[in-house]
Amino acid sequence: MTSQNITVRLATRSDRNQIYKIRYQVYAEELGQHQSNVFRKLQDNLDEFNEYVVVKYFDTVIGFVSITPPNDTGYSIDKYVSRSEIPLSFHDALFELRLLTVVEEWRHSIAILLLVYGTYKYLKLKNASEVIAIGRAEIMSLYEGLGFKTLGKRILSGKVTYELMYIDDKSFEESARRVLERYASEKYARVFDTLNVSQNHAYHGGQFFKAIGENFSSLEKAADIINADVLDAWFDPAPEVIQQITRFLPWEIRTSPPTHCAGVLEEIASNRKLPQENIVLGAGSSDLMFRAIMHWVKKEHKVLILDPMYGEYAHILENIVGCEIRRFCLDESNAYQVSLNKLREKLHQGYDWLFIVNPNSPTGHLTDPTGLRELVRTIAPKTRVWIDETYIDYVDSSHSLERLACQLDNLVICKSLSKAYALSGLRSAYLCSNSALIRDVARVTPPWILSLPAQIGTVFALRNSDYYALRWKETNELREGLKALLSQINIKVISGTANFLLCKLVGTDMTAKTFIAKCQEKSLFLRDVSSMGSRFDPYTFRISVKDISTNKRMAVIMSEVLQEL
The missing domain is CATH 3.40.640.10 (Type I PLP-dependent aspartate aminotransferase-like (Major domain))
Incomplete structure (x- = not known):
């Protein structure tokens, strides 16, 4: 294998289809935890809001970790153990890890360490302070080497025995640091950076200045781009x-x-x-x-x-x-x-x-x-x-x-x-x-x-x-008009009371990041919202409200991008 063909990232919808098949192969056929089914896939109700960190070789998933963020439904451990039996407090910075899985032919590769590092970066981004996990008893030495501590509870599921464990953010950070120091050589440095999370400053819109030039060398291009990634007013000052x-x-x-x-x-x-x-x-x-x-x-x-x-x-x-x-x-x-x-x-x-x-x-x-x-x-x-x-x-x-x-x-x-x-x-x-x-x-x-x-x-x-009261009233009318245009091209509008709309791609495997990048090629700049919290899936983005002709132009560009699939 060559490192340039390996990536670690968050799973897309199409990645999930591979994940569910691998789960079946490993946990039903190989380990006997689950019974066979005609679909040859394994899913559960947590997959509705779970995230998966995946390692891919080209476009093939070779390993994954399931991460359950804090939510009102619960964690997988709730099926096996009463929370009153667990010596941890359950709070909104507690995440659950499970299903650390690598396909058989890659189990002696760097894949599992990339999953550890990718999971750490995800949890860091989401401000997790503690992690609870269930891991197979026969590989407890792996978890303990990463800093996990057992909680004295064993869980039997089918033919598989699991240990209940936890780790705090500092210990997980130390594990990730050791992984990085040992394996982020020149050969693998690019791989570790494919799930990059910068903490030096908050991510903002304004990417349209890449087209204009941050040294203002091409200000004349301002009329050609649509800066819908920032929430500047569509109207002029009074x-x-x-x-x-x-x-x-x-x-x-x-x-x-x-x-x-x-x-x-x-x-x-x-x-x-x-x-x-x-x-x-x-x-x-x-x-x-x-x-x-x-x-x-x-x-x-x-x-x-x-x-x-x-x-x-x-x-x-x-x-x-x-x-x-x-x-x-x-x-x-x-x-x-x-x-x-x-x-x-x-x-x-x-x-x-x-x-x-x-x-x-x-x-x-x-x-x-x-x-x-x-x-x-x-x-x-x-x-x-x-x-x-x-x-x-x-x-x-x-x-x-x-x-x-x-x-x-x-x-x-x-x-x-x-x-x-x-x-x-x-x-x-x-x-x-x-x-x-x-x-x-x-x-x-x-x-x-x-x-x-x-x-x-x-x-x-x-x-x-x-003057401004009239512009604000007009903005609300334009927002509703934009909402109607987006609904016609299979983009779900989640809500809106101001000069922007939160939107979601539906019926496509294209992620918001890819969609945004393709729209930028057509001079439309949209806002990636992944840095604004832990509650978004990879298909959500934000768009600002513009004048009626620009709203129509944005809808045309987005429709063209979706049809290019």
């Missing part, structure tokens, strides 16, 4: 915004802006009916996230976030702050809605911070503002709540909880003006909270935080509320 910026542009470029953005603060306070002392500005919401979260959240804090949700939050909290994060998992079966009753129960476990995006990105779901208001008012005072309301104007500006944030000690509202006001290129946002928290962040806010064009753009955008 005419007065453009007039005021362009009228004095040379002067604005060469002139230092007001040091502390006094005019912007005054305009936000007036427009939103907020006290100025409850507002602090940022050059976009990402600036505020990095500055405030890193200032407020400590490594020893316990933090709850939604899953799925905008990936920058998990990145900052886990990879920069390094605090303990737990995930409140949302399910496709109910359109990724947030159950406030279940969320309240979860918060009873004791958290220092709760982070929410509302409406959520990338799901588009709006959590009931009235219920959310009641939740914030009545949870434990020690729990602070950060709500990102970047897209709430597309639904109804009155749903914002920013005025409530001025009254409470534990609520922070993050408000980007970039998306709803068509100011993404200028970068403008603010935090709203009680005056003590705002003063705390203001101390680490540099002077001239907004450029002069950004300050001017923000002021005149806020003075043109009627």
